[in-house]
Amino acid sequence: MPETSFFSDLEALEAAARQLEVPQDQREAWTEQVLQQAFHFLQNIDDFPGYFPGDPDLSFDLEKAPLPMQQILAEYDKQVIRKGISAATGRHMGYIPGGGLYASALADFMVDITNEYGGIYFGSPGAVQMEHKLLDWMKEVFGFPPSSVGNLPSGGSVANLIALTAARDKYAIKNERITQSVIYLSAHVHHCIQKALRIIGLEDVQIREIPLDESFKLRTDALRDAITKDKQAGLNPFLVIASAGTTDTGAIDPLEEIGMIARSEGLWYHIDAAYGGFFILVDKLKAKFQGIEMADSLVIDPHKSMFLPYGTAGVLVKDREAMFHSHHYTAQYMQDALHPDLPVNPADVSPELTKHFRAFRMWLPMLLHGLEPFKACLEEKTELIRYFRQGLIERGFEVGPDPDLSVSFFWYPAKQTDPDIYNEALQQAIYQDGEVFLSSSRVDGRYVTRIALLSFRTHKADIDRALAMIDRIQTDLAGRDLQ
Numbered sequence: 001m002p003e004t005s006f007f008s009d010l011e012a013l014e015a016a017a018r019q020l021e022v023p024q025d026q027r028e029a030w031t032e033q034v035l036q037q038a039f040h041f042l043q044n045i046d047d048f049p050g051y052f053p054g055d056p057d058l059s060f061d062l063e064k065a066p067l068p069m070q071q072i073l074a075e076y077d078k079q080v081i082r083k084g085i086s087a088a089t090g091r092h093m094g095y096i097p098g099g100g101l102y103a104s105a106l107a108d109f110m111v112d113i114t115n116e117y118g119g120i121y122f123g124s125p126g127a128v129q130m131e132h133k134l135l136d137w138m139k140e141v142f143g144f145p146p147s148s149v150g151n152l153p154s155g156g157s158v159a160n161l162i163a164l165t166a167a168r169d170k171y172a173i174k175n176e177r178i179t180q181s182v183i184y185l186s187a188h189v190h191h192c193i194q195k196a197l198r199i200i201g202l203e204d205v206q207i208r209e210i211p212l213d214e215s216f217k218l219r220t221d222a223l224r225d226a227i228t229k230d231k232q233a234g235l236n237p238f239l240v241i242a243s244a245g246t247t248d249t250g251a252i253d254p255l256e257e258i259g260m261i262a263r264s265e266g267l268w269y270h271i272d273a274a275y276g277g278f279f280i281l282v283d284k285l286k287a288k289f290q291g292i293e294m295a296d297s298l299v300i301d302p303h304k305s306m307f308l309p310y311g312t313a314g315v316l317v318k319d320r321e322a323m324f325h326s327h328h329y330t331a332q333y334m335q336d337a338l339h340p341d342l343p344v345n346p347a348d349v350s351p352e353l354t355k356h357f358r359a360f361r362m363w364l365p366m367l368l369h370g371l372e373p374f375k376a377c378l379e380e381k382t383e384l385i386r387y388f389r390q391g392l393i394e395r396g397f398e399v400g401p402d403p404d405l406s407v408s409f410f411w412y413p414a415k416q417t418d419p420d421i422y423n424e425a426l427q428q429a430i431y432q433d434g435e436v437f438l439s440s441s442r443v444d445g446r447y448v449t450r451i452a453l454l455s456f457r458t459h460k461a462d463i464d465r466a467l468a469m470i471d472r473i474q475t476d477l478a479g480r481d482l483q
């Protein structure tokens, strides 16, 4: 093949490739279309139901591409926004609601445009320093020493995975030691903990589910007994896991007492505060978190209690060596990026090398708003849950124990029907109605509906709408035969 045709190919390829670099007038037009749809969504968000039942029907037909922006956005509106839980609304009160601060969306836009490489200090020192400054702030908030290391991974599940891996390696739980080693946790620990243990090769470890008291908190007398018994049997207790805000009932375990036991027994102390952690910022709730500073590792989710969009969690670990042992690995081609005097690379304390640079979506809203509105928003949720429970009690519902934070549950003590059948019918009707999204659970074998308040958009009017929905449903159920 003559060389000239090789170069003419290159020109043709460049011309086609350059379509990916969008000219300024096109950028403006696309951005305007996206902004119009986003603004329309936000301006009408109060009219959105909390839940849209039904399945989507997206088409991904590359034969038809390129398509106009308008058409793609219309499909997004119909098949994505209008299906399932409307997580951005204040009427998502199921599972653990998320956030989606406007400032975070702008931060993500900026980050994606400049495409900062957040994994290695050498690559983007500013991005990595920003992550460290946020982690330093979290260390201060939770009473961790400055020498701790941390990371902003994608979610609480990965954050727990990172911390538990460090615990495993600190205590060298491998080979034949695995089946002799013991982990203590409550039945209400988040299921991602069990999942993480399996992923990191600890499926065959012995797990002791410690009984709970009447407020669903881990019973420390039972914990102490279990450890003593296991030590007497020649086993190797090495890890205790507490929750600061369980997913089911929002309970905070007795963190300080568990910390004392962990310390005197020589166990790694892990606290999962994915949901509850940032409630510590509320002055009158601070005392409930006493002892959180004793943890060896801690998980907190800014995409829950700091109202960020999904995809931002935090993990802090005191033992640097354990963290590096698990997550630091060198490669020849990384030689310029590894220098002992440089700040810790996020890639050396996480399974991720390349990662989404998440720090700016937390940094920007915190600096634009200051901390006060975040605190007020968290405190508001704890008042709203009391208001909701009051409304339920007035309607004859039974409610769970006084919540520590903003999660609770309720059921109707139906007389004519089996309560489980009644409450399951109530739950199905809640999904069908859709105005407010509430999810279900089983607590002590009983079918219950859960309320979890954490959206920054949930205010008193949304609780009133939830109560009105429940009235509507109960009237309807009264006329139905549920047997």
Ligand SMILES: *Cc1c(COP(=O)(O)O)cnc(C)c1O
Binding pocket: 096, 154, 155, 156, 157, 158, 190, 192, 243, 245, 246, 247, 272, 273, 274, 275, 276, 301, 313
């Ligand atoms: C939500 C939650 C998790 C899991 O976090 P993801 O961000 O969903 O991965 C873990 N623990 C607790 C207590 C949670 O509430």
